[in-house]
Amino acid sequence: MRLSRYFLPVLKETPADAQIASHRLMLRAGMIRQQAAGIYSWLPLGYRVLRRIEQIVHEEQQRAGHIPLLMPTLQPADLWQESGRYNAYGPEMLRIRDRHDRDILYGPTNEEMITDIFRSHVSSYKDLPLTLYHIQWKFRDEVRPRFGVMRGREFLMKDGYNFDLTREDALHAYNRHLVSYLRTYERMGLQAIPMRAESGPIGGDDTHEFLVLADTGESGVFYDSEITDLRFGDRDIDYDSVEQCQGVLEEFTSRYARTDDTHDEAVFQEQVPEARRREARGIEVGQIFYFGTKYSEPMGATVATQGGERVPVHMGSHGIGVSRLVGALIEANHDENGIIWPEGVTPFHCGIVNLKQGDAAADGACEDLYKALRAKGLDPLYDDREERAGAKFATMDLIGLPWRITVGPRGLKNGVVELTCRRTGESEEMTPEAAVARVAEIYAGI
RNA sequence: CGGGGCGUAGCGCAGCCUGGUAGCGCGUCGGUUUUGGGUACCGAAGGCCGCAAGUUCGAAUCUUGCCGUCCCGACCA
Known part of the structure; x- marks a missing residue:
């Protein structure tokens, strides 16, 4: 691209509203333009980075055997009434009424919709395991959007959903996601540490968050310093191998690493020698959940087993904050003169x-x-x-x-x-x- | 949702207290100059001073309401 023919509206001065480095630099580098609180246009340079991140996510998802599709941003409320989350979700969910007075909503996530798709087309254990994902815009009406794209109201997210016959199979899917996420972040030049986390409104039995260490992170984190020495590298993993995925999970999650939600000071002191105890801040760039039959049961997502019995499928969901990653990457890669893109995501080589x-x-x-x-x-x-x-x-x-x-x-x-x-x-x-x-x-x- | 700011040219800001012709810097456009880390000079364009109502002879300025936006806290990916 010739710069004289490109559209790169850089700013010499820092816009007053931007507080943190990534927000400031994204505005100055002409990557984004704010259109409303927490809502941004992606200008050409920012759009290039966003697309590169998205591309890496797609490639790594499909490498792990996951299947892309695309669900809409707007969803009918009745699916959410069925799962019981329409009332449970609160004012964060943007609720809209169409011309026929029907309740719809701008999806903050897609568990209900994917479960609906699954139940209407899958009915046999022979179709399992199945993991479907998409990369789509979401909306959460945050009370207080801030930090640019790191905590916007509208955001681009990869969310994936696995369907398995048994709890064991679903746990393998969980482990497989953990492995593929490690590889995904590393390709972007980021170290994202899996940490045991609270399940939040998605709900679940088991969950890890992936955090990028950065002073401007929204979460306090506590970890064993040995964990930052771990590298996934270019190891060749068979994603179908229960043992291999389990092994990677154990390698990356056996040391103490928790966010302040789940931090236990007594356990921290007991498990980690004082010299290796670290307290820092982190940006959450992804999360994986196993939640069993939480949605499949109320929504009737069942399959016939070999014996002909209908059982609810075991599910999990997994997210990567694609737009947020742009901000996180800059937080982790900049100096006083500007951004320093890792080669994996740079807008131009x-x-x-x-x-x-x-x-x-x-x-x-x-x-x-x-x-x-x-x-x-x-x-x-x-x-x-x-x-x-x-x-x-x-x-x-x-x-x-x-x-x-x-x-x-x-x-x-x-x-x-x-x-x-x-x-x-x-x-x-x-x-x-x-x-x-x-x-x-x-x-x-x- | 509690507390506190701020809305004046594309961006950063002054003017408001004490009402009377709307300013500065950067950027933009034209010209001259310059050319190895944001060059210097000359000239020009660009504003319903967030919106509405009120007070007043007169409102960017005072009053009220609304809207937008930012920060701290609570919340959140």
């Missing part, structure tokens, strides 16, 4: 800064770089504006592309351009061809 627009050598070298990078399947952002070098650098730093190729007449005289890493600030001079090769190599494994 690298930036090209032309220090002297209009200089034949510089313009030509930039065009060549631009084409060469694209030929490698990369997506560069070429700053071809008639701006001073300082302004271009400041913009690049702000929007946080992990790599920058700087091209100027001075370097070109020696046949070199400069490749700079946004995170470390280190830069190296090399030929344009070498820079293209290096950037391509960096992204080859991502």
